[in-house]
Amino acid sequence: MLQAAVEQAFNAVVITTADLQGDGPHITYCNPAFCQLTGYSAAELQGRSPRLLQGPLTDQRVLQRLRDSLHQGTFFLGSTFNYRKDGSAYLVEWNISPVRDAQGQIQAFVSVQQDITARVEAQQRQALLARALHATRDAVLIADHQAHILFVNQAFEHLTGYASAEVLGCTPQFLQSGQHPPAFYTQLREALARGDSYQATFTNRHKRGHLYHAAQTITPLKDDTGTVQHYVCVSKDVTELVTRTQELRQQAHHDALTGLLNRYAGEKQLQRCQQAAQTDGVGYALILADIDEFKQINDRWGHEAGDQVLLRCAQLLSTAVRSGDAVVRWGGEEFLIVLPGCPLDAAHSLAEHMRTTLAAQEDATVGQVTMSLGVAAWQAPEDSAELLRRTDQALYHAKGQGRNQVAVAR
Incomplete structure (x- = not known):
């Protein structure tokens, strides 16, 4: 049963000898997931050192930590680049545990590995997007389908006076100033319920109590089935423009x-x-x-x-x-x-x-x-x-x- 579980496991599993001399340890077993991960067959890997998977991008500092853990007989967790048989690189996360006999002597090492290339790339894209959103001068707010705030950028913090930690999980209602009639928000809700974007100039209240004017566009984000999953709101501070317009209107009338x-x-x-x-x-x-x-x-x-x-x-x-x-x-x-x-x-x-x-x-x-x-x-x-x-x-x-x-x- 244990062998069947390992053979059918999603994660790659490889077992090596405990010999740390020369180019050791050497592979004694690998499951199909490991073969699929590396591009090598089990026969090609049998008796070989895992070093054949290393290449130019493999982090030597991670390998040194790995060697230190193997010599000390302790658990290791790390990630770096390895190389498949065809020469393509992938980012692997692996943990290695020593296997001891009844007398406590290390007889082998078992490693469980996972290709995290896509996950890390997604994280990097997300980090890049966050940096880009923080760099923009327009205030950006992202909320879930129930209007609970998931993200605000630095421009939002500057515009409203609220720090990100103060608003995450809240709805944007705390910004309402009482200057708009109920029909204004009814039109907003009806447009979003139809899946349409809504554009308007909002009069909101700053954390310090004063009013500011923001030209806002609120857009529903839908999944592949057309169901709204998120809302993104982009706001531009137009307080100076609105104030000047009001002054001109006052002067004109x-x-x-x-x-x-x-x-x-x-x-x-x-x-x-x-x-x-x-x-x-x-x-x-x-x-x-x-x-x-x-x-x-x-x-x-x-x-x-x-x-x-x-x-x-x-x-x-x-x-x-x-x-x-x-x-x-x-x-x-x-x-x-x-x-x-x-x-x-x-x-x-x-x-x-x-x-x-x-x-x-x-x-x-x-x-x-x-x-x-x-x-x-x-x-x-x-x-x-x-x-x-x-x-x-x-x-x-x-x-x-x-x-x-x-x-x-x-």
């Missing part, structure tokens, strides 16, 4: 002094409200506010004081409106407030609140500052230009009636 929407953005808001009114019947109202005697403020107190008055009025108007309303610096000292879905009476009450609140405050330099306001609500089938004209007429009426009052266009 907001007034530099007050931070309110500028006239261009206000006109866009008017168009959206007008579209909703015409298609869905959702009305809207406008308030046009003008600071009373603003030219005199500039002439008497200077433009710096005038700018402070504009800022204070802008802050008051912004604080008074709802989150979906728009406050626009329409021009000079004039402000337009766009109120989607707001009836005329509510807009009138809001305008009166704005007027009284401003009039009750004292500016440290100028003293009392007042506003005149005109109010109008959309009436089908008028367009936004007609509604704006009626609102302006109401403002003109309020100015004409003595200022610091609200006039409503009915």
Whole structure:
């Protein structure tokens, strides 16, 4: 049974004599796996020294350790290059054990060997890939089919602030910032479930707490049957680009002094409200506010004081409106407030609140500052230009009636 097991073993087995003199020891037995490994037949190996398998790439340091172990009668484990009968090299891993008789004398050595060339080459390729991934400036994350992280490169550590040891085995959810709506992640999951790649700019949270923006591509990796086994995510830090874009958008749509929407953005808001009114019947109202005697403020107190008055009025108007309303610096000292879905009476009450609140405050330099306001609500089938004209007429009426009052266009 033992002989049959050795004959049929997957690993190569060779037995040699214990003679260490001359070119000894010599092969006394080898199984078929050893013959297949070396390319020699059993007859060709019988009585030969295993040294016939050595060649230029055979590591002499390993052989010296081997000889030391044989002389000491201890177990040996090592690996180096050997050569087949056809001259081709292979990387062999072998262990050698002494076989002793009843008196403890070494009678033979038995060696179990395995060709590890493919395994080492795979390890080397894997190491090369890891070095390449660490060398790239883009952050790379590899996860299993359940999104548990298996690998991150050094660029990922730099981008996120997390060390590799902190994230392995986790899912990437710890990077979520709360800045994306649930639908964003729903689209991500649906795309990956279909086996599709997903590309988007993510707003993530750094380990230190601040936000960063990353252009990410997440790709499913499938096996030969088409089953997703892994996911690879490549991220590029685009924080500077996103920040600059936001700044440009802010500059393009907001007034530099007050931070309110500028006239261009206000006109866009008017168009959206007008579209909703015409298609869905959702009305809207406008308030046009003008600071009373603003030219005199500039002439008497200077433009710096005038700018402070504009800022204070802008802050008051912004604080008074709802989150979906728009406050626009329409021009000079004039402000337009766009109120989607707001009836005329509510807009009138809001305008009166704005007027009284401003009039009750004292500016440290100028003293009392007042506003005149005109109010109008959309009436089908008028367009936004007609509604704006009626609102302006109401403002003109309020100015004409003595200022610091609200006039409503009915």
